[in-house]
Amino acid sequence: MSISVSAAAVLQPLTGRASPPAYRVTANRRLRIGPIPSLSSSSASKPILPAAAMATDGAAPAASGAGSKQKLLVFDAEEDLAVSLAKYTAELSEKFAAERGAFTVVLSGGSLIKALRKLTEPPYLDSVDWSKWHVFWVDERVVPKDHEDSNYKLALDGFLSKVPIPTGQVYAINDALSAEGAADDYETCLRRLVKNGVIAMLAATGFPRFDLQLLGMGPDGHIASLFPGHPLVNENQKWVTYIKDSPKPPPERITFTFPVINSSAYIAMVVTGAGKAGAVQKALSDKETSSDKLPVEMAVLQDGEFTWFTDKEAVSLLQNK
Numbered sequence: 001m002s003i004s005v006s007a008a009a010v011l012q013p014l015t016g017r018a019s020p021p022a023y024r025v026t027a028n029r030r031l032r033i034g035p036i037p038s039l040s041s042s043s044a045s046k047p048i049l050p051a052a053a054m055a056t057d058g059a060a061p062a063a064s065g066a067g068s069k070q071k072l073l074v075f076d077a078e079e080d081l082a083v084s085l086a087k088y089t090a091e092l093s094e095k096f097a098a099e100r101g102a103f104t105v106v107l108s109g110g111s112l113i114k115a116l117r118k119l120t121e122p123p124y125l126d127s128v129d130w131s132k133w134h135v136f137w138v139d140e141r142v143v144p145k146d147h148e149d150s151n152y153k154l155a156l157d158g159f160l161s162k163v164p165i166p167t168g169q170v171y172a173i174n175d176a177l178s179a180e181g182a183a184d185d186y187e188t189c190l191r192r193l194v195k196n197g198v199i200a201m202l203a204a205t206g207f208p209r210f211d212l213q214l215l216g217m218g219p220d221g222h223i224a225s226l227f228p229g230h231p232l233v234n235e236n237q238k239w240v241t242y243i244k245d246s247p248k249p250p251p252e253r254i255t256f257t258f259p260v261i262n263s264s265a266y267i268a269m270v271v272t273g274a275g276k277a278g279a280v281q282k283a284l285s286d287k288e289t290s291s292d293k294l295p296v297e298m299a300v301l302q303d304g305e306f307t308w309f310t311d312k313e314a315v316s317l318l319q320n321k
């Protein structure tokens, strides 16, 4: 099989949003998977038509994922990905700071944090208005904040300690509480910030609408602390919930639920390495009605823009099919 790439994917710059590192990709539900054509010798990323979740411009909203678009960016090297991710994030920061006077950013743990390193360097260190940033976690391990397993510590060491975000705008969990207590406490914090306008609300869903969620995916296709086959993936009332039997250690965690993840304005899904190629292949295959969806496949924005930032290894099974 071969990949079908729309010419529009190459030629049509995205408009109406922050100017992105790549291009709008128009939908093609007859996606064929195969070798990635060389689209531009000067570009480090190659837009490819991805998943069934992609929506045609102007298409009627589907039952879920209304208004959702997905783009797939594939970089030759992780270094190129990091450069592009920094530009993308800085442009969204500028857009939301101008529009709303605040930029609400959700971090995951794991490999994502290292991919943010270019934001801590010139020109972004000086050009980004860090005073507008409000930082949250899509999931957190229920451990002390100075524990090696803490997503807060990972982000502090690798990112937050290197940029001047006001400490009062960094919303870590209360690590003195139980998993259940920490989840409730975090949701209460989010509700307060929605009430005072720091976090937007998506009227269509009644859930908070973060400006940008910077997410990673595990080799099993989990995102946040929402794991394949775990009942938490079906939680549709709570904003934040907890897990005590995480298949990946540590076992106790709190996590945003899918309604919150899917109410975001923008998601950057940052996935690198051959170890994730199987999950990427499944997520970007053309099975629209698969009943055994991976958690990453359940991340479908209600009204927003979803961009995959990947490297060649992560999409290697797409290339070889």
Ligand SMILES: O=C1O[C@H](COP(=O)(O)O)[C@@H](O)[C@H](O)[C@H]1O
Pocket: 108, 109, 110, 111, 112, 139, 140, 141, 151, 215, 216, 217, 218, 219, 222, 223, 224, 225, 248
């Ligand atoms: O446990 C977790 O894993 C995922 C994926 O991590 P990665 O190192 O494979 O990128 C991460 O997104 C999540 O926040 C974390 O708690």
